[in-house]
Amino acid sequence: MSGATGLAGIYVPGSSPLHRLPVGVKLLGLAVCCTVLVLLRSPWAMGAAALVTAGLYALSGVGAAAAWAQIRPVRWFAVALFAVQWVMAGLPTAAMLTSRLVLAVALAALVTLTTRTSAMLATLERGLRPARRLGVDPFRLSLLLSLTIRTVPVMAGLAVRVREAQRARGVEWSLRAFAVPLVVSALRHADALGEALSARGLDD
Numbered sequence: 179m180s181g182a183t184g185l186a187g188i189y190v191p192g193s194s195p196l197h198r199l200p201v202g203v204k205l206l207g208l209a210v211c212c213t214v215l216v217l218l219r220s221p222w223a224m225g226a227a228a229l230v231t232a233g234l235y236a237l238s239g240v241g242a243a244a245a246w247a248q249i250r251p252v253r254w255f256a257v258a259l260f261a262v263q264w265v266m267a268g269l270p271t272a273a274m275l276t277s278r279l280v281l282a283v284a285l286a287a288l289v290t291l292t293t294r295t296s297a298m299l300a301t302l303e304r305g306l307r308p309a310r311r312l313g314v315d316p317f318r319l320s321l322l323l324s325l326t327i328r329t330v331p332v333m334a335g336l337a338v339r340v341r342e343a344q345r346a347r348g349v350e351w352s353l354r355a356f357a358v359p360l361v362v363s364a365l366r367h368a369d370a371l372g373e374a375l376s377a378r379g380l381d382d
Contacts, residue, residue: 189294196238196292201301204289211285215278221270224277231281231288240291248287249280251338256280329367336363 191197196204218224235245256276263272290298302320340359349355 188291190238190240190244190291192239192292194237194239194292196234196288199292201293201297202305204293205298205301208285208289212282215281218274218278221273224274224281227281228277231284234288235284238288238292240288244291245284248284248291251335252280252283254341332367333364336360336367339363 199207215224215227218227256279259279260272260276263275299320303317306320337360340356340363343359344352344355347355
């Protein structure tokens with residue numbers, strides 16, 4: 179389990195009801211939940227949504243460490259968003275907007291934690307088959323979407339590691355010390371991903 183939680187969004191094997199749900203149902207549920215989050219206007223309703231999200235994580239059995247790993251990469255962005263919105267729009271609006279962001283990230287990450295990449299790719303490819311009539315290859319498009327979903331937590335994990343390295347070197351407030359290593363790490367990840375796709379004949 180600890181290895182799975184070292185980087186946010188990595189699949190955690192399990193046999194929970196969420197693991198067994200069809201991928202299409204999970205993706206549709208995610209879309210519905212995110213829409214509901216946008217429509218919520220009451221702090222009490224948002225609190226109920228937070229309880230539901232926590233319940234889903236408990237039901238999944240991925241563990242507290244995996245749950246925290248999903249929120250940890252965006253915690254400072256959430257704090258900054260809260261502070262800016264508090265100044266510009268007031269405390270209630272700041273709390274609602276920040277809660278929406280954190281819960282949406284947590285719900286999206288729960289899908290990746292309980293879904294194998296191969297299963298997600300196959301489901302997306304089936305759903306995109308009508309696009310073939312427009313000259314679009316469903317497999318390549320589904321691969322692109324799947325890689326996009328997986329890259330978000332990867333980039334968040336890279337940002338966390340760069341931030342920790344900054345803190346260790348005593349340059350925590352240096353934008354350059356954060357941006358340059360992050361860009362270099364992202365380019366290395368992109369190169370490695372490109373080589374992996376090339377080895378599978380998907381480079382054209």
